[in-house]
Amino acid sequence: MSNYDVQYIREQFPSIKKKLAGLPVAYLDGPGGTQVPKRVIDKITEYLIETNANEGGAFETSVKTDKIMEEARIICSEFLGCKAHEVAFGSSSTTNSFMLAFALMKDILPGDEIIVTDLDHLCNRSPWIQLQDAGAIIKSVRVNVEEMKLDFDDYKSKLSPRTRLVALNYASNAVGTITDVKKYIELAHEVGAITVVDAVHYAAHKPIDVKEINTDILICSPYKFFGPHLGVVYIRDSLFDKLKTIKVDADDLLEVPHKFQTGTPCFENIYGTAEAIKFIADAGEMFDHDGDKKSESQLTLREKIITGMNIFDEYEERLAFYLRSQLYKMPKIKIYGPQEGSERTSTVSFTIDKINSDIVAKHLGSKGIYAWAGHFYAKTLVNEVLNLQKDGGLIRVGVSPYNTMQEIDRLLEEVSILTAVPLPGA
Ligand SMILES: Cc1ncc(COP(=O)(O)O)c(C=O)c1O
Incomplete structure (x- = not known):
């Protein structure tokens, strides 16, 4: 306690x-x-007063902006349990999902199958449903209303060797149900499908470990966990490398993770997001009095984040x-x-x-x-x-x-x- x-x-x-x-x-x-929190608001203001510049320049504010972006990516990767270059930013999770759908559409063949769910927010349905335009067949997993859970048997019956993508949520923003996404992902991978987990609601309540659940893509939005309005996406690096993102023809933006970026990012909100995650970590450090744990100073940032999330959740x-x-x-x-x-x-x-x-x-x-x-x-x-x-x-x-x-x-x-x-x- x-x-x-x-x-x-x-x-x-x-x-x-x-x-x-x-x-x-x-x-x-x-x-x-x-x-x-005030400290997040202060960071956003501080960025706009002290550091406001585009990235990639030779002068002080631009160099600082590059550093802020690099550090924010590292902090977000600690929040998600992945590598820093597997993190990308966009204006919202819905925008990020549409960007991903545009990219993946290029590889969809007529008759390929996409699985979405009846439990999901439209953010994790509409972008994938539009893959119908490329000839995909859309299947939606039903909800067992008594248990207010996805029907796993229905999911299994919908999987096939033609399944190319499975999009499901980690937690329902309407009714709070948490889905055991790991078991869904395991079966999706058996048929060679890409998995997208919508963790927008989940990320506000429980710690995330993308490697543990083994998803290919995960989306979340910092404004649900004390940050500003922004979308953060994890893309497994092996997939990210191959992803045919929509791009302007600029050499510096063709590589991972910049290849997800269209235009100038919202630097101040990315800076604010890193601070929101630090706020969770600091709460973890402050309120963790579990005697069996390492002493506070020995905790890694990720351990502090997990502790903070668990304390808030409890x-x-x-x-x-x-x-x-x-x-x-x-x-x-x-x-x-x-x-x-x-x-x-x-x-x-x-x-x-x-x-x-x-x-x-x-x-x-x-x-x-x-x-x-x-x-x-x-x-x-x-x-x-x-x-x-x-x-x-x-x-x-x-x-x-x-x-x-x-x-x-x-x-x-x-x-x-x-x-x-x-x-x-x-
Ligand atoms: C579960 C879930 N998914 C996706 C979204 C959309 O997120 P965004 O507003 O960042 O597009 C929301 C927003 O409420 C949500 O609750």
Whole structure:
């Protein structure tokens, strides 16, 4: 058990002090994007004041920008468990997925098969589905709704010697389900398919080890883990070398990892991303009091990151478990997510019988409780599988390391008011 200090963590986030009509704001919208620590904001500002320049120049600010890019790549590689040259940046994970799809499309032959899933965000569906234009056949793995998990047997039945790519998520941003991606990847590789793991939701909650799960590609977005708006992608170097990325004809941009880059990168956000990862590592060092471990100074950056992620996750899960256990007791509430005891994130989604989820989110928002309603771009799951479109989709509450039990109680109080008296329009 760590000596986790949520008040200390809250002090690191300037936005936490925000009030709405005199009410403190409870940011339960983490799965849509977390708040940002001051040290990350400071680094972004510092870059723009002290170092602002394009890369590759002979003068001081440009040389520093090159160094910042190199260091950020190393720090991101420590976050992902890969080599620095296997890390590339783009404006968002969706943009990165489309870039990858453009590159891979060049090798698609009519009749090749692509597997996506009904659990995924559109970011990890739409780019691959468009490979139909090159003649690919798209198959989507179904969700077992009782368990709110991908149906592994259905996946196995969809694999074939023609499967060229399998795209699946590590954790669902709609219902929090964590998928055992390793076993999916193993089978995909047996038929020679490339694997793409969407870790955008997962990366906010659990440590990632791309070599352990053995994926070829993994995407994540730092704005979900205390950083700025950016997309980070891991591409296994043997694949990256061969990848036919769309490129301007410039010699300095033809090699790995620069061959993924189109135009000038957002240096300030890449710098801010490295700082967000250091924030996680520092929390790991600060709150780790496991006597069996090496002394703090001996921990590597990666060990500190893993410890930080695990400490945050343990704290978040305590709050999320409490939230779920209270919601289970309430009338008219239906929780959507994996069964208790299953691997999951601290994201809790539910509906209130006969109250449109949009109305619930608006009511919560008016009380300073920020939570989302809708399909969150996990549109296949929410609109088609769960058929919740007419009800405004799901109400999604995300627990982040800066949230408190009091905030969860405030949410529960408002939900209990809503379940007692339906609002007009319900
Ligand atoms: C699971 C998941 N995948 C992908 C995305 C898209 O990420 P980006 O906004 O960086 O394109 C999101 C964003 O919410 C997400 O939650």
